[in-house]
Amino acid sequence: MQYVFEPGFFTSGPVHVALAVGTVIAITSAVVGVFTVTRGQSFAGHSLADIATTGGSGAFLIGVNQFWGYLAFGAGAAAFMEMIGIQRRRGRDVATGVVLGAALGLAALFLYLGTQYSTTTGASFTILFGSIFVLTPSTVPALIVSALLALATVVALARVLLLTSLSPDIAAARGVPVRAVGAAFLMALAVSVALSAVIIGAVLSTALLIGPAATALRLAKSPVRAVITAAGLGVLAIWLGILLAYDSFYWPPAGRGWPVSFFVVTLIVGGYLVTYLHRDRRPHQNPEQQNIDAEQACSPA
Amino acid sequence: MTSDLLTLDHVGVRLGGRDILRDVSFGIRPGQFTGLIGPNGAGKTTLLKVILGLQPVTAGQVLIDGQPRSPRDTSIGYVPQKLGIEPDIPLRVRDVVSLGLDGHKFGLRLPSKTRRELVSDMLTAVGAQRYADARVGELSGGEQQRVMIAHALISQPKLLLLDEPLANLDISSEQGIVSVLARLARAEQVAVLLSAHDMNPLMPYMDRIVYVAAGRVAVGDTDEVVQPEVLSRLYGQHVDVIRVHGRILVVAAPEGVDEAEAAAEDAGVMR
Numbered sequence: 039m040q041y042v043f044e045p046g047f048f049t050s051g052p053v054h055v056a057l058a059v060g061t062v063i064a065i066t067s068a069v070v071g072v073f074t075v076t077r078g079q080s081f082a083g084h085s086l087a088d089i090a091t092t093g094g095s096g097a098f099l100i101g102v103n104q105f106w107g108y109l110a111f112g113a114g115a116a117a118f119m120e121m122i123g124i125q126r127r128r129g130r131d132v133a134t135g136v137v138l139g140a141a142l143g144l145a146a147l148f149l150y151l152g153t154q155y156s157t158t159t160g161a162s163f164t165i166l167f168g169s170i171f172v173l174t175p176s177t178v179p180a181l182i183v184s185a186l187l188a189l190a191t192v193v194a195l196a197r198v199l200l201l202t203s204l205s206p207d208i209a210a211a212r213g214v215p216v217r218a219v220g221a222a223f224l225m226a227l228a229v230s231v232a233l234s235a236v237i238i239g240a241v242l243s244t245a246l247l248i249g250p251a252a253t254a255l256r257l258a259k260s261p262v263r264a265v266i267t268a269a270g271l272g273v274l275a276i277w278l279g280i281l282l283a284y285d286s287f288y289w290p291p292a293g294r295g296w297p298v299s300f301f302v303v304t305l306i307v308g309g310y311l312v313t314y315l316h317r318d319r320r321p322h323q324n325p326e327q328q329n330i331d332a333e334q335a336c337s338p339a
Numbered sequence: 340m341t342s343d344l345l346t347l348d349h350v351g352v353r354l355g356g357r358d359i360l361r362d363v364s365f366g367i368r369p370g371q372f373t374g375l376i377g378p379n380g381a382g383k384t385t386l387l388k389v390i391l392g393l394q395p396v397t398a399g400q401v402l403i404d405g406q407p408r409s410p411r412d413t414s415i416g417y418v419p420q421k422l423g424i425e426p427d428i429p430l431r432v433r434d435v436v437s438l439g440l441d442g443h444k445f446g447l448r449l450p451s452k453t454r455r456e457l458v459s460d461m462l463t464a465v466g467a468q469r470y471a472d473a474r475v476g477e478l479s480g481g482e483q484q485r486v487m488i489a490h491a492l493i494s495q496p497k498l499l500l501l502d503e504p505l506a507n508l509d510i511s512s513e514q515g516i517v518s519v520l521a522r523l524a525r526a527e528q529v530a531v532l533l534s535a536h537d538m539n540p541l542m543p544y545m546d547r548i549v550y551v552a553a554g555r556v557a558v559g560d561t562d563e564v565v566q567p568e569v570l571s572r573l574y575g576q577h578v579d580v581i582r583v584h585g586r587i588l589v590v591a592a593p594e595g596v597d598e599a600e601a602a603a604e605d606a607g608v609m610r
Binding site: 194211259263 | 388391392393412413415417419422424425427428429430431434435438441442443444445446447448472473474475490491
C-alpha cells in the first residue's frame with residue numbers, strides 16, 4: 039500500500055485542496071463536455087482554451103490571478119464568436135478560427151513580455167500546463183462557485199440543448215429561444231474551460247472537457263448515463279493523475295515531481311483508446327443492428 | 340372557413356427581392372390528409388416554415404383555429420426535412436420521443452411511469468418499438484422518420500407537418516411511413532400536411548392536394564388540380580399530365596412546343 043500512496047499523501051494540505059477543487063472542476067468539465075461534443079462544438083471548446091492562454095498570460099503580466107484572465111478572455115471570445123456567427127453551422131469554424139488566430143498572437147506577446155519583466159521562472163509553464171498543487175487559496179471559493187454556476191446552467195438547459203441538437207427547427211417551432219440558449223451554453227463552456235485551465239493548463243484544458251465526454255458517448259446510450267459516465271471518468275482521471283504526480287516525486291530524476299497535466303491527459307486519452315479495443319473485441323454486432331445495417335444498405339441514401 | 344383548423348389568408352413571402360410565395364390561400368380541416376406537392380425549390384419548405392412561424396410573412400396572415408399562432412403553441416407537430424441525426428448524439432429512440440413531450444422546457448424532470456408508458460405506446464403506434472433502445476443516429480432514414488413522427492405526435496397536436504418525409508427512402512419504407520400516417524391521422528383526427536415532390540405514393544391516402552409551383556398554389560381534389568390547364572397556369576409554362584398504370588407524371592413540354600401548342604390551340608387544331 040505504501041508504494042501506491044507515497045508518504046504524506048493523505049496529510050498534505052495542497053493535496054487535499056487539489057483533490058477537492060479537481061473533483062468539482064472535473065465534474066463540471068465532463069458534463070459541459072457531453073453537450074459540447076453533442077453540439078459539435080469541440081473545436082470551439084479547444085479554441086476557447088487556446089484563447090484562455092492569452093488571458094492567463096495577460097493576467098500574469100499585470101499581476102492578477104490567472105483564473106480571472108482565463109475567464110475574462112474565454113467569456114469575451116465566446117461572446118465575440120456568438121456575435122459573428124457561431125450559431126450558423128457553416129459560419130462556426132470560420133468564426134472560431136478567426137478569433138483563435140488573433141488571440142494566439144497576443145498570447146505570444148504577453149508571455150514574452152511577462153518573462154522579460156519577471157524573475158518568476160515557470161510562469162509560462164504554469165499558464166500553459168497548469169498548477170493544481172499551488173492553487174492560490176483565495177481563489178478556491180471563486181473556482182468552486184464558478185464551477186457550480188456553469189454546471190447549474192447546463193443542467194437547467196439540458197433538455198432544450200438535446201432538442202436543439204436533434205433539430206434546431208423543431209426547437210424553434212416549439213418556442214425555444216435557440217440563439218439565446220446557444221449563447222448561454224457558450225458562456226458555460228468558456229467558464230468550464232477557464233476552470234480546467236487552472237488545474238491542467240490552458241492548452242490542455244480541452245482534454246478534460248472533451249476526453250471524458252467523448253469516451254462516455256461511446257459507452258453510454260442515454261443522456262443521463264452519458265453525463266454520469268463522463269463525470270465519473272473525469273474525476274477518476276484527476277484523482278489518479280494527482281496520485282501519480284505526487285508519487286512521481288520519488289521517480290527519476292528524484293526530487294522533482296512530474297506535471298499532473300501529463301498524467302491526467304494520458305489517462306484520459308488512454309481511456310478513450312480502450313473504448314475502441316472494447317468495440318473491436320465484440321465478435322459481431324447484435325442481430326438488430328445487422329437488420330438496421332441491411333435496411334440502410336437497401337435505401338439509396 | 341370558420342371550421343378550418345389552419346387558414347392561410349393571401350400569404351406572401353418576399354426574400355432578397357424575390358417572391359418565394361405569392362398570394363397563397365387555403366384552409367385545412369381537422370383530420371384531413373393533405374399533400375403539399377411540387378418540384379424542388381417551388382417553396383414547399385418555406386410554406387411549412389411560414390405555418391410554423393419560423394418564416395415571417397411579408398403579406399397576409401396564418402391562423403390556427405381562427406387565431407394567430409402563439410410561439411409556445413403545441414397544436415402543431417413538425418418533422419423537418421433531411422434529419423441527418425449524428426450518431427454521437429446520446430439519445431435513444433425512447434429519449435427522442437420523450438423530448439416530444441417536454442423538450443422545450445427548462446430544468447430537470449424526474450422519471451415517471453406514466454411517461455414511460457406513453458412513450459412505449461407511441462412507439463408501438465408507429466411500429467418503432469423494436470428499436471426503442473437503439474441510438475437514434477444509428478438508425479436508417481426510414482426508421483428515423485418513424486421515430487420523428489412519434490416525437491411529433493406524442494404531444495397530441497391537431498396538425499402534423501412533414502417536410503419531404505419520403506425523400507431518400509426505399510419503396511417499402513415509403514409505403515410503411517405513408518400508411519402509418521394515414522392510419523394515425525384517421526384514428527386521432529390529426530390533420531396531416533405532407534410535402535413531397537412525387538405525389539404517387541400519396542395517391543391512395545390524400546384527401547386534398549396543395550400543388551405549389553413558382554411560389555403559387557392550386558388547391559382542391561387531386562382530379563381537379565392535377566390537370567394540364569391548372570398546372571400550366573401555375574408553372575407559367577406548358578406542362579403535360581400523363582397518367583400511366585394509375586401513376587401520374589407531370590412533365591414540362593420541350594422548349595418551343597409552348598408556342599406551337601398555343602398556336603395550334605388558337606387555330607382550333609386538335610393534336
